[in-house]
Amino acid sequence: MRIGAHLRQDENPVATANELGIDIFQMFVTDPQSWKKPEIHPHAEEIRNSPIDVVVHSSYQINVASLNNRLRMPSRKAVEQQAAAAKDLGAIGLVVHGGHLRDGEDAAAGFENWRKLFERQADKGGFGVPILIENTAGGSHAMARTLESIERLWDAVGDFDEAGFCLDTCHAWAGGEDLVGLVERIKAITGRIDLIHLNNSRDEFDSGRDRHANIESGHIDADVLLELMKTAGAPGVLETPSEGVAADLEYLRSH
Template sequence: MSAVHTPIGGHVPVAGGLATGGLKYAERIGAEVIQVFVGNPRGWAMPGGKPEEDARLRESGVPVFVHANYLINPGSPNPETLEKSLAAIRHALRRGHQIGAGGVVIHTGSSVSQSYEQAMRQIHERLLPVLEEIGEDGPPLLLEPMAGQSNMLCATVQQLGPYFEALEHHPKLGVCLDTCHAWAAGHDLTAPGGVKETMDALVATVGPGRLKLIHANDSKDPCGSCRDRHENIGAGHIGEAPFAELLRHPAAAGVPFVIETPGRDPEPHRKDIETLKRLRDASRTA
């Protein structure tokens, strides 16, 4: 097995400051990597950062990723929503650069009332220029496929293909794979060879090295449900075994795993991270 270290951590609250609150929570749950919001995840406000907090986060040595807000939809036919989405992506990328983030995650979005073809043309015309603005030392933009709800532009890993084509396989483009989303979209990770099939398809679709982050979440619902309801690791329909397989897959070597599992108390998050670390350590000796 590869000796490459795979960091395991979680999405952390930042009450009290991006670094102050985030790093304190990370320590409580044993996180080796963190993901943060840089604004209200359900609002359009784009707050600036505090230089001292940004510096502390950069200097902490803890890898960090940014999750952009949930309202972003680059496929929206509504001009106001589209403009706000593009502004929010630029803001998240700018803040990500300021804190030294390893990537900025956005949901791939929905065509809503327009056709899939129209939405993909719009993504080519409007989102590609945003990628062109990212400097050489700026964070990549990571596309996170959805759970397969109505009019979603991308749910299965194969559907990343047209999305990458629309964005001309830009070098600043990467992927964030959410296990709950993949499961909900129909990737049966519990079937014999299911994890390998999914990961091999991902690499075949977007190319090697594009997977930059994994959201490790179990699911409250059955495979193919198109329902995005996260569960704690091992407590849902996916179970522990597929996560062990995922940790052993070559395409996941060194790719950070971040939990987004339920619970406001740090204890269930600490247990989820401990479970993934146990599976990671076992995979090294398998």
Template sequence: MTSREQSPIGAHVPVAGGLATGGLKYAAEIGAEVVQVFVSNPRGWALTTGKAAEDARLRDSGVPVYVHANYLINFGSPNADTLGRSVESVRHALLRGREVGARGVVVHTGSAVSQSYEDAMAQVGRHLLPLLDEIPDDGPDLLLEPMAGQAHMLCATVQQLGPYFEALEHHPRIGVCLDTCHAFAAGHDLTAEGGVAAVLEALVATVGAGRLKLIHANDSKDPCGSGRDRHENIGAGLMGERPFAELFADPRAAGVPFIIETPGRSAEPHRADVDVLKRLRGVPAPVAG
């Protein structure tokens, strides 16, 4: 047995019927120990209010909760309407995250679209930093999720988190959500000998220890460096099982929750992915020599 804190394993869960009613039921079906939810339409700007009873059930369930903000948010956008809506959407996600007892709110790091990288990063600082100052002591952290490396992305590799953290003045309420499929697509070869250790070492060197707060555990349909964000079930893609076992074994990821966002429209494939990760969690760390 190891004395290091064990990472809980779970999934992004559907919430039809209510955040707690639907989400916790699905979590139980697949054996999830931690959940991630949407608190509004992930592909729209509508800001929905919660139901107090559902919020309380989720908050008091004892299951760690994370919120994923909507996919349209982009603080690097040159479009004033998109930028304004992004501000309000993140503010709403942080508020709702507090109401459900979430530990973190995940937001994609965005794209410069048609403007310069420098102008886009300046916008990140001007518009996102004030939202971080609004987070109360009992509110969730904001977790930055690097992207898969498509054109004009502000952040894909872990090294590119450096300028992002600088724009946000290394605020104490920001953390990192590392998506394994995104990292692989962006060029981090997690399948190479020492590849996982190299990514975690680079992450700590770039943003400091303790900033990794969540791991999106997804295999990849496409090869390393493809720039394509297409998730696959654990062990069924081009990454295979070994990188996940190495993540569990690395002390820099100790205790960090693993959330699957893998294909499947029913509980069966997600239960299988959770089971695989639980098995890999128990694989002993390799002995250096």
């Protein structure tokens, strides 16, 4: 069982990962709040050669489902560029949020835009790494908040080899999905879980709020998170508040 953490601002993530004693780390390859093209990481060779696995999280503004050309087109380009950067680092995948539509827009068109992302890239030879679509916490027009929406999304993209799934526990809780038995329900839809974002929540069930808490300090029973991690059969990455990550890692190891 591989356990790790998201290393947000670390210049040398491998050194930090070694200090934490983790098996996998998550990182950005560009400013997560911008459309900047990724540059070659100063420690790229060290990341590639490290036995510690790496996964890349895409920038936050990406929304490939959008019906707005001025958002969807740069989103597609950003996924392509960040996937290439992830491949260069030897990453196991690129995590991309499911995205959302605006009020009154047809959800079917949003799911079709996800399919077009993979179709267009397949014509170019593929992304080179799995695109790990992450469930999201809020929004009545989200593409991957509920199991129903995830099923519709998977009907659109599930036949592509590079389509993977990242399950965020805080997002599922905030989105109103019972975490008990969730792994089995997700796998019945997608057939896979490639990565777990193992986060507790600062807010109540079905709040729609994406505010992460450390493993033992949120509204989710820590035992439920442990059981989910054990049954998922996938590496787990903490995206919990940084001051509590070391304690979170120790808790997970001890259990």
